[in-house]
Amino acid sequence: MAAQDYWHYPRTALADSVLMAFDSGLSHALTMFAPRRMGKTEFLLKDIAPRAEEHGWRVFYHSFMTDGDEAGEVFRLSLAEFAAGRMKSWLKPLTARVSADLLGVKAELGTQATAPAHSLTEVVQALTSSGKTILLLDEAQILTRLARNEELLGGLRTGLDINKDQLKVLFTGSSREGLRRMFSEARAPFFHFGTNIELPTLDRGFCAHLAAAYRRSTGRPLDEWRLWEEFEAMGHVPGRLRAVVEAMVLNADLTLAEAVALKVHDVHDEVQYAKILKALPLLDRLVLQAVLEGAPLFAEDTRTRMAATLGSAVPGTTAVQSATERLLRDEIITRRERGQYEISDPGLGQWLKALTSSQETP
Ligand SMILES: Nc1ncnc2c1ncn2[C@@H]1O[C@H](COP(=O)(O)OP(=O)(O)OP(=O)(O)O)[C@@H](O)[C@H]1O
Numbered sequence: 001m002a003a004q005d006y007w008h009y010p011r012t013a014l015a016d017s018v019l020m021a022f023d024s025g026l027s028h029a030l031t032m033f034a035p036r037r038m039g040k041t042e043f044l045l046k047d048i049a050p051r052a053e054e055h056g057w058r059v060f061y062h063s064f065m066t067d068g069d070e071a072g073e074v075f076r077l078s079l080a081e082f083a084a085g086r087m088k089s090w091l092k093p094l095t096a097r098v099s100a101d102l103l104g105v106k107a108e109l110g111t112q113a114t115a116p117a118h119s120l121t122e123v124v125q126a127l128t129s130s131g132k133t134i135l136l137l138d139e140a141q142i143l144t145r146l147a148r149n150e151e152l153l154g155g156l157r158t159g160l161d162i163n164k165d166q167l168k169v170l171f172t173g174s175s176r177e178g179l180r181r182m183f184s185e186a187r188a189p190f191f192h193f194g195t196n197i198e199l200p201t202l203d204r205g206f207c208a209h210l211a212a213a214y215r216r217s218t219g220r221p222l223d224e225w226r227l228w229e230e231f232e233a234m235g236h237v238p239g240r241l242r243a244v245v246e247a248m249v250l251n252a253d254l255t256l257a258e259a260v261a262l263k264v265h266d267v268h269d270e271v272q273y274a275k276i277l278k279a280l281p282l283l284d285r286l287v288l289q290a291v292l293e294g295a296p297l298f299a300e301d302t303r304t305r306m307a308a309t310l311g312s313a314v315p316g317t318t319a320v321q322s323a324t325e326r327l328l329r330d331e332i333i334t335r336r337e338r339g340q341y342e343i344s345d346p347g348l349g350q351w352l353k354a355l356t357s358s359q360e361t362p
């Protein structure tokens with residue numbers, strides 16, 4: 001399936017080094033952080049998964065993105081189903097119970113499942129008894145949002161600990177803060193897991209690859225150097241460039257410049273951004289603005305500028321601290337090393353920048 005996708009630009013070297021680390025027993029768990037739309041999911045599904053299977057691993061991919069409050073439960077059941085599905089013949093009882101669990105959840109999502117549940121540790125145990133597996137856990141930091149997932153995280157941790165050789169895990173996340181929380185907080189002590197690997201920004205080869213794929217599908221030429229200029233201008237976000245090229249595939253009349261202009265404003269995203277901004281208290285918005293400008297959040301002159309907009313006394317460092325914590329918790333901003341902050345979603349950052357400059361120039 002993945003090999004047929006000629007739009008995909010393989011990250012072969014990175015995938016190979018991850019697999020080497022797992023194959024050789026050097027690593028048991030790795031963490032990959034990158035902002036939104038930078039290609040984490042694509043890397044897991046199209047680079048790691050097929051290669052891992054070639055190396056004799058079974059691969060379980062799970063994204064925690066969409067299941068909201070049920071994220072933990074859905075994960076446990078999906079993993080159980082995966083484990084059971086692989087071991088039908090000799091693990092009938094497990095299969096039967098899992099099906100009951102699944103049916104229970106399907107029927108009563110949001111209420112109490114009635115069937116007796118396997119703990120995650122049991123599921124992991126069952127899984128590893130039948131062969132080696134790589135878990136690709138996408139946006140895993142979502143699990144830390146709810147206190148009730150603590151037990152599940154504990155079970156996962158124990159399962160990984162006991163089965164290091166048979167079970168490897170690659171965590172990804174778009175929130176550095178969320179992953180940091182998951183790895184360092186006492187109740188979910190994953191801290192000795194998760195050596196961090198970088199997902200490098202894509203290079204010119206990506207643009208050459210997209211230009212070739214465009215030629216292949218349309219028979220029309222596309223200047224890869226112009227593509228590269230646009231890619232740089234949009235902050236090296238592959239999802240955005242793909243959207244531009246897709247627009248040009250679908251509409252032969254569009255020039256590159258027109259497609260960029262069309263796609264630079266992703267209407268769906270912008271509605272979301274506007275909602276996020278609207279929901280923030282004024283002080284939080286000002287802290288966000290300061291993050292955008294790279295201003296030191298707690299410095300006196302930053303706070304004095306905030307006061308001017310607030311039309312009140314200069315906010316104290318405690319108030320600014322609380323606002324910062326709220327933004328971190330909601331994963332709107334992310335803590336970098338040495339007290340630096342950044343906006344988690346580069347798209348939101350760009351949108352805010354455009355908004356600010358349009359307000360400054362009358
Ligand atoms: N290696 C690649 N080759 C071709 N296209 C890519 C590649 N990586 C990413 N893309 C494009 O960028 C889009 C976004 O990538 P992806 O969904 O993997 O990002 P993500 O980091 O998981 O983002 P999110 O935080 O939104 O989940 C993909 O749908 C695809 O169109």
Ligand SMILES: [Mg+2]
Pocket residue numbers: 040041042138
């Ligand atoms: Mg993703």
